[in-house]
Amino acid sequence: MKSPAAFFLALLLAGVSSLAADTPPAHRLYAAVAMTKAQKNSATPTDSGLYQRDEHGEWSYFGPRVLGIASLAVQPGSHGQVILVAIADGVLRSMDGGRTWRKTTGWDVADVRSFAFDPADANRVYASTCWGPLRSTDGGATWSLAQAGLTQLYCQAVAADAEKPGRVLLGTEDGIYRSTDAAKTWARTEFPPVSVLRIAQSPADPHLLLAGTQGRGAWLSRDSGATWTAVDPATGTSNLYAAALDPRDVHRLAVGGWGVGVRVSADGGATWTDRTAGLPVKNIFVLAFDPDVPGRLLASTFEEGTFYTDDFGRTWHSAGLDGAYVFDLIFVPTAR
Numbered sequence: 001m002k003s004p005a006a007f008f009l010a011l012l013l014a015g016v017s018s019l020a021a022d023t024p025p026a027h028r029l030y031a032a033v034a035m036t037k038a039q040k041n042s043a044t045p046t047d048s049g050l051y052q053r054d055e056h057g058e059w060s061y062f063g064p065r066v067l068g069i070a071s072l073a074v075q076p077g078s079h080g081q082v083i084l085v086a087i088a089d090g091v092l093r094s095m096d097g098g099r100t101w102r103k104t105t106g107w108d109v110a111d112v113r114s115f116a117f118d119p120a121d122a123n124r125v126y127a128s129t130c131w132g133p134l135r136s137t138d139g140g141a142t143w144s145l146a147q148a149g150l151t152q153l154y155c156q157a158v159a160a161d162a163e164k165p166g167r168v169l170l171g172t173e174d175g176i177y178r179s180t181d182a183a184k185t186w187a188r189t190e191f192p193p194v195s196v197l198r199i200a201q202s203p204a205d206p207h208l209l210l211a212g213t214q215g216r217g218a219w220l221s222r223d224s225g226a227t228w229t230a231v232d233p234a235t236g237t238s239n240l241y242a243a244a245l246d247p248r249d250v251h252r253l254a255v256g257g258w259g260v261g262v263r264v265s266a267d268g269g270a271t272w273t274d275r276t277a278g279l280p281v282k283n284i285f286v287l288a289f290d291p292d293v294p295g296r297l298l299a300s301t302f303e304e305g306t307f308y309t310d311d312f313g314r315t316w317h318s319a320g321l322d323g324a325y326v327f328d329l330i331f332v333p334t335a336r
Contacts, residue, residue, distance in 0.1 A: 025292040027331040028080060029053040032069040037303035037323035050085065050098065051321070059320050064092050064101045071328040073115035075139050076122045080332050084125065084140045086112035091127065093140050105143055109134065113156045114328075118182065120165030126183050128155040133170055135183040149186035150177060157199040161224060163206035169225045171196025176211065178225055191228050192216055197240060203247035203291075210253055210269075212240030218255045220269045232272040235260055242287040248294055252312070256284030262299050264313050275313025280304040288329040300326035 031051045050063030050072060068088035075082035085092040090105035091112055105112075111130035118124035127134040127143070132153035135146040147153060150172065157171030166182040175191035176199070195214035202208035209221040211228070217236040219228045230236065238260045246252035251268045261276025262284055276282050283302035290296035290308070297313065300306040303323055307316040 025055055026334060027291050028334050030072055030330050030332060031059070031321060031326055032072050032328040033321060033324045033326050034067060034069070035323055036325040057320065063094070063098045066092070069327065070112065071114045072330060073117060073125070074330070074332040076117055076119065078122070080334065082139055084115050086114060086127065091140060091143065104141055109143065114158055116158045116160040116168065118160045118165065119162045124182060126158050126160060126168055128158040128170065130154050133158065133183060146183040148184065157196050159199040159201050159209070161206065162201055162203070163224070167224070169199055169209070171199050171211065176225065176228070189225055189228065191219065198243045200243040200245055202245040202250055204245070204250040208245065208250060210243045210245055210255070212243045212255055212257065214239050218243070231269040232263060232265070234272065235263060241285045244287040244289050244297065246289050246295070247291050254287050254297055256287050256299060258283050260284065262287065262313055266312065275309070278316040279307060286326050286329045288331065291331050298329060300329060
């Protein structure tokens with residue numbers, strides 16, 4: 001028989017365990033979605049747009065009733081209140097967590113693809129578009145062209161350096177360009193003249209960057225984007241739309257693409273393994289590591305759902321969004 005002290009200690013530990021289990025996650029997951037397979041017939045797009053997932057794993061629709069949302073970004077420090085959405089004809093901005101929206105670009109801005117907030121200044125944000133990059137110094141309320149030094153304007157990917165203020169990388173159809181003056185001017189890096197579809201920076205090591213390209217596979221930089229090396233020869237001619245780096249383990253990388261599935265590396269890009277088994281299709285557009293669950297990786301397939309793995313792709317489990325074409329997944333810190 002347990003002593004009274006042991007009994008109460010057990011109750012205390014059980015209470016602490018229960019409290020920990022009920023603690024809400026430190027991040028909220030958002031998705032930019034087009035229900036291309038599960039679209040309902042309606043006069044307005046009622047089931048495509050922005051979704052958010054609650055702590056129980058359920059998805060709910062919110063935000064503007066528009067199609068063609070390519071990506072979204074939340075201003076650091078705004079506790080999810082300031083949201084930018086990239087759409088086919090410009091930028092939408094919310095100041096109240098998605099309840100109301102206002103378009104902050106004019107008729108001359110179209111085909112916006114992605115955003116990057118400068119970690120050193122939350123009011124400074126950059127956007128890639130099919131007609132050249134944009135920059136804002138007021139959190140996305142107004143925008144100006146940022147094209148000086150570019151030979152080709154078409155761009156899909158943009159990343160703001162987490163270590164050095166004002167350093168920005170831009171993925172164009174002529175490779176990767178770098179700015180050291182907050183996108184006022186650009187200079188070409190040592191990268192092949194190919195279309196860059198995704199650029200991801202490691203949260204564990206800001207010098208480490210991973211890029212996915214159109215037809216030239218995956219590329220890795222270990223010097224903040226100054227030089228680049230091709231990795232994973234098995235995908236050397238593939239279109240890679242997804243790239244992710246584990247925030248807790250600098251050696252764990254993942255890429256994905258059309259007909260490629262999910263491929264992972266556990267040794268910093270030296271070797272790669274196919275982890276598509278268990279997924280319904282090999283067409284992957286988004287990958288994201290969960291900052292709240294160590295080792296958890298999410299993968300969004302084309303129209304066949306989003307899945308997660310806790311063992312680096314050996315097994316997969318459904319995360320919902322069936323029938324969707326997911327363009328973007330982002331984790332945003334919640335107000336604690």
